[in-house]
Amino acid sequence: MTAAAATSAAATPDAATPDAATSAETPATATAPRERKGGHADLTRGSARSLLLTILGELVWHSGEPARTSALLYAMNGVGIEERTARQAIVRGSDSGWIQAHRHGREVSWTLSPSLVQTFAEGSRRVASLSDPFDSWDGRWLVLLVTVPQALRANRKRLYSDLEWAGFGNPSAGVWLSPHTERRDQVAAVIDRLGLTEETMSFLGTADSVGLTEPDIVRRGWDLDAVAEDYEAVLEEFRDPNPQPGDDQLFTHIRILSELQRFPFSDPQLPEALLPDWVGRRTARHLQALRASWAADVAEQWQRINSPNR
Secondary structure (H helix, E strand, O other): OOOOOOOOOOOOOOOOOOOOOOOOOOOOOOOOOEEOOOHHHHEEOHHHHHHHHHHHHHHHHHHHHOEEHHHHHHHHOOOOOOHHHHHHHHHHHOOOOOOOEEOOOOEEEEEEEHHHHHHHHHHHHHHHHOOOOOOOOOOOOOEEEEOHHHHHHHHHHHHHHHHHHOEEEEEEOOOEEEEOOHHHHHHHHHHOOOOOOOEEEEEEOOOOOOOOOOOHHHHHHHHHHHHHHHHHHHHHOOOOOOOOOOHHHHHHHHHHHHHHHOOOOOOOOOOOOOOOHHHHHHHHHHHHHHHHHHHHHHHHHHHHHHHOOO
């Protein structure tokens, strides 16, 4: 998986993160959509593009084989996407540079673009780390002071989106920070690409006793109540699934991964020292265990669906 939807390119989520779902995209469930913050990083629950990303990341990327159009349509229809909408999502995925078409007579198959492969590699690491307690944190924060001048105001939304993808919080105007100091190079690339090097100062160090406490910084920097509510809803939905082997298992697998892949966009993955007993870690461990329990069977089922002899 990435993603999956979720959840983004190796440094930023340019090539693979779908825009917010359009009105033409049919939700896979009847429940109200849950949306993630973040400009180009928006992923609407159950949208056709989000589910297509999940299928590409979890089934096509892992298989290493091209995906037939008929197989993609079959999988998307199985999770509630109508054929017309699914075809539209595939075309848009091609237009966005996610996938490349290869025609064999009347049959079309799809391979992943190099940028999408890079995206899935990064996204897969981010999803895997959702369950990590990050207990190796040394107490240091990476702090950015960023001013977006009027001449570059068009970059403001993109800056916020990219910093949120990197897990940075925004406790006060112009101040962004994260305990993930290892993401320094990723953030430096964002600042440079957006032309904000001359408008940015960065600091690395521990929080002092003057002013806000670290719990206050966390509370102001991230809307963790909303993220926790989202995690709780997903955990309840997939607390004890018991899909039958075959298509039922495959489609349940896609739904679970489609939910899990979105969380790197909203969960800053704070260390246990800052956020003990975080529901996100518990939910991620549960969903990852489900995924592992039937991954081999799901791969075999996808291979059967994607077979040219089917």
